[in-house]
Each structure stands twice: as structure tokens, then as C-alpha cells.
């Protein structure tokens with residue numbers, strides 16, 4: 181069985197990390213208690229070599245730093261759009277598919293750290309744009325931010341299945357997104373458009389009849405459709421959405437489709453698409469619960485179909501392996 | 513029948529060629545942009561018992577690659593300490609010649625593709641996966657990935673990545689395919705029982721040597737210069753792969769051979785020291801690029817095999833070259849690779865597998881190496897027709913023959929003339 185093993189931080193300046201130091205590296209056998217090479221996923225650097233040259237220590241981990249809030253708009257009673265002025269390094273590093281940061285109000289303790297995706301990163305003016313849905317204790321705390329906010333980053337594992345889109349060119353991609361999960365999809369669409377892909381977007385109308393990110397997609401030159409996606413009485417995909425997808429799939433030759441929603445939505449959506457097209461590749465927004473982002477705390481752990489346990493904050497998986505129920509007993 | 517060869521070094525080329533000659537469809541998957549692997553930086557053939565082995569293979573009908581190497585020779589009949597009648601092929605032209613020949617035989621080659629995993633069906637390999645997840649199905653598989661590196665091994669057991677011809681940083685690391693299929697690797701040992709061994713020669717850009725040295729190399733193929741007394745390091749010999757060159761003469765002298773580059777018969781040599789030697793004032797390394805500091809580490813990844821070259825525990829995986837044992841050399845890789853290719857096809861057809869007779873050196877070495885490496889002492893040895901214990905054995909058993917006619921007669925007497933030319937599909 182092809183082991184799809186990937187650590188999003190491997191080969192970056194944050195590699196090797198604490199895991200290597202403790203003999204738990206995800207990729208390198210020499211840093212996982214073995215004495216011979218059995219590299220699980222070569223990404224251009226030898227982690228063991230980096231570790232040795234770094235005096236057998238982990239590289240410095242990311243830390244919270246204070247930045248200036250440029251704008252904080254309530255675009256709905258429970259949704260804020262925030263612009264933060266960051267340094268050029270962070271702006272560039274966050275201008276990537278799957279980029280996210282941890283946010284917290286200055287002086288709030290570490291346990292308030294909240295993972296939030298990057299919707300846009302303006303690398304000319306070094307401004308990042310975030311959309312945050314106010315839900316509970318952590319996000320309410322962010323709402324209390326005045327002109328300063330603390331950010332820890334960059335992180336990149338906010339999107340799963342990156343292997344299918346990183347080098348995609350001159351192709352066609354279907355994005356279906358709901359609510360605040362549309363934010364990381366904007367970054368995705370931006371990158372896909374830059375590689376000359378045709379991007380078609382279906383957005384859930386939701387409560388306000390139009391997703392907050394619709395304008396962003398239109399500005400990028402995507403074709404956008406608004407529909408009602410979910411029948412809440414039994415949590416299934418609405419006929420309206422299914423018909424639109426069938427029609428679009430007839431018209432286009434989608435190589436990849438992106439699911440922007442909860443894990444429940446991923447499951448419904450991926451199985452529905454898979455029932456019509458067995459070759460299409462799936463990309464999903466990462467909904468793991470994250471606390472440290474460094475592969476240490478374990479709150480993001482999940483079990484793959486093959487029984488393997490991985491850390492959702494650092495490791496990539498193939499969404500098809502996680503959400504598609506081959507037996508077909510998911511009600512689509 | 514589809515035979516998939518993983519790794520296109522000398523062993524892989526020989527295996528592919530033989531499987532093709534037997535009538536199979538053949539695909540070589542090679543991680544770099546070149547065939548021959550370490551063969552791109554070697555060059556010495558036909559020295560000592562390798563002469564016999566090459567002629568036995570030619571008589572057996574498996575001499576195609578030796579004929580190409582002979583054609584690419586820069587020097588024939590060269591003598592240097594402990595070694596007689598060597599041929600030095602030109603490393604700068606031979607790869608293209610072999611590639612052309614394999615293509616002309618209808619062998620398919622995928623370059624810049626690295627095999628990273630296998631799909632099993634019980635004890636059989638069903639398919640292999642490339643680094644990008646592409647699945648490639650086959651009927652029989654031959655692993656000839658060598659035993660060199662990758663970076664982590666060169667670091668743990670050597671002086672770090674020396675930037676050798678396999679270019680791991682560019683093309684990714686070697687991994688053990690047999691281990692992915694569930695069979696534990698064996699490792700070679702050094703004199704002090706630490707793992708692996710360091711490659712024993714490096715190459716200097718010939719143009720960076722003095723005119724006199726260049727001229728002498730071009731004319732004779734060999735130059736011997738005494739090492740400055742203070743630099744003689746006999747300990748370095750113990751770590752060396754090539755026990756056939758682990759002679760005092762090689763510590764006390766600088767032995768240069770002309771293989772297109774100037775082959776320096778030592779693992780590595782600090783550049784500052786090297787440049788103090790007359791004629792070397794402007795010397796620079798061309799392989800490994802960091803030959804002033806390190807060389808590649810080998811023999812950490814052998815699959816247990818039988819004398820048919822089949823991996824024990826897997827029904828359709830064969831091995832050749834350094835993957836198949838503590839063999840050193842192009843000749844040894846070609847011999848073991850050829851048998852692996854032949855038996856791979858037989859196994860695909862459900863036929864019984866063959867061993868080469870031990871009355872021939874090419875058959876004896878395969879059996880002898882396999883028996884010897886069962887012991888710790890045996891794991892400390894390297895096996896080559898060119899020297900060390902195996903050449904001694906050849907001499908003792910009268911297997912070392914340089915009379916070509918006599919070798920041909922011997923092979924004919926075994927009814928094995930042109931054995932490897934038989935199509936079996």
C-alpha cells in the first residue's frame with residue numbers, strides 16, 4: 181500500500197522540530213529510533229543532516245508576536261473580517277495554500293490560541309486578511325482586541341490533499357464552500373488561477389443569502405454559483421446542489437474538487453462526487469482541533485482508514501482515504 | 513510478461529538486457545538522469561580474476577556489456593600494485609553507449625523516477641509506486657538499487673554527504689524496496705564491526721593536474737607517486753570498501769589511473785594536503801565533489817537471497833549487484849544482474865530456476881559470498897574477482913584462467929556455450 185506520508189513542515193526552516201529531538205520524526209527513520217535510512221517522503225533535504233548540523237537540536241519553534249490590527253469589521257453579527265499588518269516575512273510565508281496562524285488577544289494566556297486561516301496575504305503592503313466566526317470563548321476573546329493582536333505562525337496545514345493542487349496547471353477545479361470555510365478557499369482559488377486553472381465555485385447561500393467571500397472569488401475571475409446546500413432535517417445535500425454539480429460536471433472536466441465545510445459536509449460531498457467520478461482528486465479544508473500546531477499536544481490526532489494515527493496539524497492525508505466510505509453506506 | 517527493474521546501475525542494465533534477451537517486456541526505473549550508477553565513476557575492469565569472469569560471461573553468451581566496455585577502453589593491459597592486465601574504460605563516454613544499446617534492444621527506461629513503495633499480494637509484489645504515487649504493475653521485479661547512501665547513512669557512518677554521482681539531494685534517496693516488501697536488510701561490517709564501508713576511490717579533474725602528469729596518464733594509464741611520509745595513514749585502509757586495494761602500497765603511494773578523469777585510489781584526500789604534492793598544485797575533485805572530505809557509504813542494504821538471485825521470502829523479487837551481497841565491482845554487478853534477469857523470466861513462466869555451475873568463477877562467487885556472509889567474519893569481507901579473499905580462492909581452486917581459448921572450451925564442455933542467448937518466451 182502506498183504510504184501517503186507527509187509532514188507539511190519537512191524541509192522548511194522549522195524542520196527538524198521537537199519531534200526529531202525526541203526521536204518521533206514523521207519522515208526520517210534515523211530520527212525515529214532507527215539507525216539506517218528509510219526516508220518516507222523526500223522533500224529535497226535530509227532532515228537527519230539538518231539536525232546534525234543544527235548541533236542535534238530542534239530549530240527554534242514559532243512564537244507569538246504582537247502585530248497591529250488595521251481593520252476589524254463585523255460583517256454579520258457573528259462574523260468578523262480582520263486585516264492585520266504583519267512583517268514582510270510573515271506576509272510572504274502566509275501567501276500559500278493552506279496557510280494559517282494562531283491568534284490571541286495580547287495578554288490572554290496561551291490556552292486562548294485559536295487557529296485561523298489566511299484568506300488573503302498582500303505581500304506588497306504586508307497585510308493579511310482573516311475571516312473569523314465568533315463561536316465560543318476563544319473567538320469572543322479575539323472580538324475584544326483593540327488595535328493589537330498576537331500571532332503565531334506561519335503554519336501551512338490548513339488544507340488537506342495539497343499534493344493534488346500544488347503543481348496543477350491549465351486544469352479545471354470545482355470548489356464548493358460554506359460559511360467561514362470559504363476563507364482558505366479564496367487563497368486556494370487565487371493560487372489556482374495564477375497557474376492558469378479554470379476555477380468554478382459553488383457557495384452556500386447560508387443565512388445571509390450570499391457568502392461573504394463571493395466578491396473575492398468574482399474578483400479572481402472565478403465563475404460563482406449560489407445555492408442552498410444542506411437539508412437540515414436529515415443533514416443531506418439538497419437536490420438543488422446535486423443538480424448543479426451534475427450539470428457542471430457534464431460541462432467541465434474537473435480534475436480536482438475542493439470541499440470547504442465541516443467534516444460532516446466533506447463526507448457528504450466527497451461521496452456524492454465519487455459516486456459519479458472515480459478519478460477526481462479531493463482536497464478538503466482541515467478541521468482538526470488544534471492547540472499547539474507543533475505536533476506535540478496531540479489534540480489534532482486522527483485515525484486513518486488503515487488504522488494509522490496521524491497529527492492533523494502537521495501531517496497531510498489523502499482526503500479520499502478519510503472521508504470516502506467505499507461501502508457506500510453514507511446517505512448522500 | 514512484464515519485468516520491472518528498479519535501479520539502472522551496471523546490475524540493473526545487465527538484468528534488463530538479459531530479461532529482454534529471454535523475450536520479456538522490460539522497464540528500467542532509474543531515479544537519476546543516467547544509467548550505470550557507480551559505473552559512471554569506476555572504470556577498472558578485467559583486472560586479476562575479473563578477466564576470467566568477463567571471458568566466462570562472453571562464452572556464456574552474456575558478454576554484451578563487456579564488449580561495450582572493451583570498446584570504450586582508454587587503456588588495456590595496465591598494471592598497478594597488486595593488479596594485472598586491467599582495462600580502463602572511459603567513464604565520460606560509456607553511459608551514452610550503454611543507453612544507446614539498451615534502447616536499440618527495445619528496453620524501456622524511465623529516468624528521474626524513484627520507486628518508493630510496493631503493493632503486495634501475499635508473498636508476491638503486485639506493483640511498485642513511484643515518488644509521486646504512480647502505480648506500475650509488473651509480473652516479476654528485479655531490485656538493483658545498489659547499496660550506496662543515502663545522505664543519512666553517509667552522515668551516520670561516514671563524513672556526511674560527499675555529493676557523489678547518485679546525487680541524492682537532486683534525485684532523492686535510495687530506499688530498500690525489499691524492506692518495503694517486508695524482508696529485513698543485511699548489513700556489511702568493517703574491521704571494527706561498525707556498519708558499512710566507505711567507497712575507496714575518488715576522481716580528480718585531469719586538466720587540473722600538471723602537464724607532465726597528464727601526459728603520463730594519457731600514455732601509460734597509470735601514475736604512482738609516493739605519499740609524503742607525514743600523510744601516510746594505514747588506518748584509512750580498514751574502512752575501505754575495496755579490499756582489493758587495501759594494500760600498503762596504496763597508503764604509501766598515490767596511485768592515479770586514467771579513466772577519463774584521474775582516478776585516485778583512496779577514499780578521500782584533504783585538498784590542502786593533496787596540493788602540496790608536485791603536479792597536484794591546482795588539483796580539484798570531480799567525484800565525489802567533496803572528495804577532499806568524504807566519500808559515499810555502502811553495503812547497508814543487502815537483501816537475503818538464494819543462489820538463483822531470488823530474494824528469500826518474496827516469490828517474484830530478484831536482486832543483483834551490491835543489493836544482492838557484499839560484491840564490489842562492475843564485473844560482479846553484471847554477473848549477478850545477468851543471472852537475476854535470466855531467472856526472473858523463468859520464474860515469470862513458472863519454470864524452475866537455475867544456478868551457475870561452481871566450476872566457473874561466475875557461479876562460484878555467487879555461492880561463496882552467500883555462504884560466507886552467514887558469519888560475522890564473512891560480513892567483514894568484500895567479494896570481488898579482482899582481489900582479497902575471493903581472488904585468493906580463485907587461484908587456489910584453479911578458477912583463475914587468463915587463456916581465453918581455455919575458458920571457451922571449459923564453457924563448451926559444460927554445454928553452456930551461448931546459454932544466455934536463448935530466448936525462453
Ligand SMILES: Cc1cc2nc3c(=O)[nH]c(=O)nc-3n(C[C@H](O)[C@H](O)[C@H](O)COP(=O)(O)OP(=O)(O)OC[C@H]3O[C@@H](n4cnc5c(N)ncnc54)[C@H](O)[C@@H]3O)c2cc1C
Pocket residue numbers: 280293294295296297298310311312313314315316317318319320337338360363364466467468469470471
Ligand atoms: C487550520 C484551521 C483553520 C481555521 N480557520 C478558521 C477561519 O479562518 N475562520 C474561523 O472562523 N475559524 C477557523 N477555524 C476554526 C476556529 O479555530 C474555531 O472555530 C475556534 O477555535 C473556535 O473556538 P471558540 O473557543 O471560539 O469556540 P468553542 O466554543 O470552543 O468551539 C466551537 C467549535 O469550534 C471548534 N474548535 C474549538 N476549538 C478549536 C481549536 N483549538 N481548533 C480547531 N477548532 C476548534 C470546534 O469544532 C468546536 O465545536 C480554523 C480551524 C483550523 C484548525
Ligand SMILES: Cc1cc2nc3c(=O)[nH]c(=O)nc-3n(C[C@H](O)[C@H](O)[C@H](O)COP(=O)(O)OP(=O)(O)OC[C@H]3O[C@@H](n4cnc5c(N)ncnc54)[C@H](O)[C@@H]3O)c2cc1C
Pocket residue numbers: 518519520521522523524541542543544546547548549550551553554555556557625626627628656657658659660678685686687711712713714808832833834835839840841842843845
Ligand atoms: C568511486 C567509486 C569507484 C569505483 N570504481 C570501480 C572500478 O573502477 N571498477 C569496478 O569494478 N568497480 C568500481 N566501483 C564499484 C562498482 O562501481 C559497484 O560495485 C557497482 O557498479 C555496483 O553496481 P550496482 O548496479 O549494484 O549499484 P549502483 O551502481 O549503485 O546502481 C544503483 C542504481 O539504482 C538507482 N536507484 C537507487 N534507488 C532507486 C530507487 N528507489 N528508484 C529508482 N532507482 C534507484 C541509483 O540511482 C543507481 O543508478 C567503484 C565504486 C565507487 C563508489
Ligand code: FES
Pocket residue numbers: 469470471472473474475476477478479480481491492493494
Ligand atoms: S495541534 Fe498539537 S499536536 Fe497537532
